[in-house]
Amino acid sequence: MDVSVIFPSKNRECYIKRAVKTAFKAKHVTEVIVVDGGSRDRTIELAKRMGAKVIVQSDLTYPGKGIAMRDGAYLSRGDVLVYLDVDIRNLTPDFVEKLTEPIINGEAEFVKGCFERAAGRVTELVAKPLLRMFYPKLARFKQPLSGEIAGLRKLFYKVNFERGWGVDVGLLIDFYKLGVRIVERDIGYKDHDMKPLYALTDMAYEVATAILKRAVKDHIIDAQWAERYLKDVKKLDFGEFEEGFA
Amino acid sequence: MSQLIGDIALRIIIAGSIIIVTYFISNYTRLSLERILSKFGASFAKRIAEISRCFILLIGVVVAISVLSLDVTAISIIAIIISLLVLISARDIVLNLASELYIVMRRPFRENDQIKVGDVEGMVRSIRALDTEIVTYDGEVVIVPNSYFLKYPVINKSQSIVRNIELKLIFPGRKFEEIKPVVQEILSELKPELFGEPEILSINEMEDKVEAFISLPIVNVRKLKWLAAKITKSLLSRGIEVEIE
Amino acid sequence: MRTVLIGGGSHSAYFAINAVREIDPYGRLVVIEFTSEKVDVLSRMFPFAELIRLDIDEVDSYVRSNSSIIDVVITATESDALNLRYCKMSKENAIPIIISIINNPLNAKIFADEGITYVINPYDFIHRELAEILEADVNILYRFHKTDILLASIKISKDALLHYLRKEIGKSHDLSAIFVSKTGEVTNSIDKVGLGWKAYLIGTRLTVEQILKNVRWL
Numbered sequence: 001m002d003v004s005v006i007f008p009s010k011n012r013e014c015y016i017k018r019a020v021k022t023a024f025k026a027k028h029v030t031e032v033i034v035v036d037g038g039s040r041d042r043t044i045e046l047a048k049r050m051g052a053k054v055i056v057q058s059d060l061t062y063p064g065k066g067i068a069m070r071d072g073a074y075l076s077r078g079d080v081l082v083y084l085d086v087d088i089r090n091l092t093p094d095f096v097e098k099l100t101e102p103i104i105n106g107e108a109e110f111v112k113g114c115f116e117r118a119a120g121r122v123t124e125l126v127a128k129p130l131l132r133m134f135y136p137k138l139a140r141f142k143q144p145l146s147g148e149i150a151g152l153r154k155l156f157y158k159v160n161f162e163r164g165w166g167v168d169v170g171l172l173i174d175f176y177k178l179g180v181r182i183v184e185r186d187i188g189y190k191d192h193d194m195k196p197l198y199a200l201t202d203m204a205y206e207v208a209t210a211i212l213k214r215a216v217k218d219h220i221i222d223a224q225w226a227e228r229y230l231k232d233v234k235k236l237d238f239g240e241f242e243e244g245f246a
Numbered sequence: 247m248s249q250l251i252g253d254i255a256l257r258i259i260i261a262g263s264i265i266i267v268t269y270f271i272s273n274y275t276r277l278s279l280e281r282i283l284s285k286f287g288a289s290f291a292k293r294i295a296e297i298s299r300c301f302i303l304l305i306g307v308v309v310a311i312s313v314l315s316l317d318v319t320a321i322s323i324i325a326i327i328i329s330l331l332v333l334i335s336a337r338d339i340v341l342n343l344a345s346e347l348y349i350v351m352r353r354p355f356r357e358n359d360q361i362k363v364g365d366v367e368g369m370v371r372s373i374r375a376l377d378t379e380i381v382t383y384d385g386e387v388v389i390v391p392n393s394y395f396l397k398y399p400v401i402n403k404s405q406s407i408v409r410n411i412e413l414k415l416i417f418p419g420r421k422f423e424e425i426k427p428v429v430q431e432i433l434s435e436l437k438p439e440l441f442g443e444p445e446i447l448s449i450n451e452m453e454d455k456v457e458a459f460i461s462l463p464i465v466n467v468r469k470l471k472w473l474a475a476k477i478t479k480s481l482l483s484r485g486i487e488v489e490i491e
Numbered sequence: 492m493r494t495v496l497i498g499g500g501s502h503s504a505y506f507a508i509n510a511v512r513e514i515d516p517y518g519r520l521v522v523i524e525f526t527s528e529k530v531d532v533l534s535r536m537f538p539f540a541e542l543i544r545l546d547i548d549e550v551d552s553y554v555r556s557n558s559s560i561i562d563v564v565i566t567a568t569e570s571d572a573l574n575l576r577y578c579k580m581s582k583e584n585a586i587p588i589i590i591s592i593i594n595n596p597l598n599a600k601i602f603a604d605e606g607i608t609y610v611i612n613p614y615d616f617i618h619r620e621l622a623e624i625l626e627a628d629v630n631i632l633y634r635f636h637k638t639d640i641l642l643a644s645i646k647i648s649k650d651a652l653l654h655y656l657r658k659e660i661g662k663s664h665d666l667s668a669i670f671v672s673k674t675g676e677v678t679n680s681i682d683k684v685g686l687g688w689k690a691y692l693i694g695t696r697l698t699v700e701q702i703l704k705n706v707r708w709l
Contacts, residue, residue, distance in 0.1 A: 071572035
């Protein structure tokens with residue numbers, strides 16, 4: 001099985017050379033794709049020089065991570081796709097191999113990477129509670145928002161990618177609904193900058209939207225459900241809603 | 247003794263500095279050349295830039311060696327002999343590389359152009375350092391060494407996307423009156439696959455046959471075989487035999 | 492001729508399909524989309540076209556197996572990655588004319604570096620339209636893809652510029668011009684031209700580019 005490694009990236013000239021070089025060293029990797037988000041530095045030039053295929057994502061609207069991931073999937077030729085953050089300081093070929101191993105040995109079709117790191121705020125405060133509410137079987141994932149994922153290329157063509165930060169949890173839910181065999185793999189310690197708090201508002205909003213949209217589409221959220229669920233919660237001052245939902 | 251050591255150390259420092267300066271000059275030259283020549287193609291620009299960089303590094307190494315007061319004469323002579331041997335034995339390679347320079351800078355043709363050179367006619371799929379890939383009208387891929395383009399004139403047929411191909415249809419044992427309307431009908435059926443109006447150039451009745459010359463305006467010349475097969479099938483379904491040239 | 496347009500459901504594809512129909516009204520037009528819903532809508536919008544629903548990977552096999560009879564491939568999907576992929580595949584299969592309508596103008600160079608000759612950037616017009624409306628001093632209006640001809644406009648704001656253009660137009664065999672005054676008067680004779688007029692030049696790319704370069708120095 002051939003593996004394609006995809007790096008969505010923007011203004012990451014400091015990391016790109018090492019990331020591409022490291023990805024090529026991993027077993028079974030035949031191509032590395034860098035999907036650029038409109039860099040103003042030398043990211044594209046350096047990526048090309050290291051032998052990566054480069055494309056600028058089709059739509060530059062912020063944040064656009066999902067568009068970058070989708071474009072990477074479309075450009076790739078490998079049987080297995082691996083998505084990684086380009087600015088992982090301790091990136092080794094091991095990251096790629098741990099993600100692809102369950103797929104190559106037939107154990108899974110989609111792998112979610114988890115890593116040792118301080119708990120993500122959006123993960124713990126937004127994603128996990130909402131998943132527990134609406135998709136309890138997915139609540140077992142330690143890092144449902146992890147961007148370190150791998151999967152069979154043909155699977156990525158069966159789903160719609162969210163445009164922004166909700167893409168990772170969106171893919172998880174969509175693959176779960178398709179009955180895809182999903183495993184979570186520990187890829188070790190990830191040395192990576194965490195976003196500052198003020199930058200998390202948009203992320204939290206998009207993650208919540210991705211989950212709630214799917215819950216509505218799957219008819220998990222409706223008035224009767226909300227009434228049943230809220231009755232189980234300790235009494236709060238609902239004012240006019242005390243009589244129940246209409 | 248200490249003076250000698252000092253002298254050697256100084257030479258080493260100077261030689262080292264020359265290597266370092268040469269390294270930076272060669273890198274800067276490579277990047278500049280790549281940028282300037284990029285309009286002729288990224289891979290071509292990269293190749294020329296890399297060759298220039300190696301050449302500058304070589305000069306730097308030779309100068310550094312001479313600063314170290316090593317005898318460069320023997321090394322230079324050996325290097326010249328080896329270079330001459332390589333050039334003589336690899337003259338075809340050198341000629342092909344030089345031809346690539348001619349093709350890229352003079353542009354007698356580009357990728358996707360329809361060309362004829364010598365006995366080879368078809369569409370240029372890719373222009374590479376030593377050779378050019380041409381896809382012929384039969385769908386075969388011909389690898390042509392670039393030096394070929396210096397030996398034979400290149401006819402570039404790409405000014406228009408449309409090529410008018412003439413076919414001769416021979417109808418044994420038929421008459422003019424029965425063939426003309428049939429040929430008109432067939433051309434009408436073929437129209438969606440052509441670009442523009444097909445033409446009946448002439449229909450001549452001979453003793454034992456009718457010969458019709460038609461002109462088909464096509465874009466993909468590989469389609470010719472398919473069109474000929476379609477004409478034959480269409481005529482056979484009307485009970486008419488035909489030979490196509 | 493047989494034209495295959497991939498990604499019929501996009502904005503740019505809409506214009507492309509109508510244009511192809513106008514240019515080649517009797518030709519065969521095949522439009523490929525990836526979902527049944529889009530194919531259904533498009534078949535009603537464009538009854539003259541043959542609509543095919545294919546998976547992303549199936550498009551490769553379709554073009555490959557029909558490459559000897561396809562004349563033109565136009566890629567107009569909403570993803571430049573997909574457009575590039577199909578262009579490269581078409582090139583490998585020796586399709587004579589490959590055209591890509593890109594979504595992100597920043598990909599134009601990437602496509603050109605991959606050897607895709609005809610890349611249409613729908614945003615190209617923004618700069619030149621604004622330059623024309625806001626009366627920029629110099630404006631490159633159009634570069635013809637297939638020939639080496641360039642169309643540009645220059646505002647004649649200085650005597651030195653008028654003198655220079657008079658000299659260039661007089662001596663060049665591969666350059667023509669018409670001139671438009673502020674009041675809308677049009678002439679092809681530079682002798683009638685004064686300051687404030689606009690010159691529209693058409694000529695070989697090298698000649699016009701050289702003039703534009705020199706004009707910037709005047």
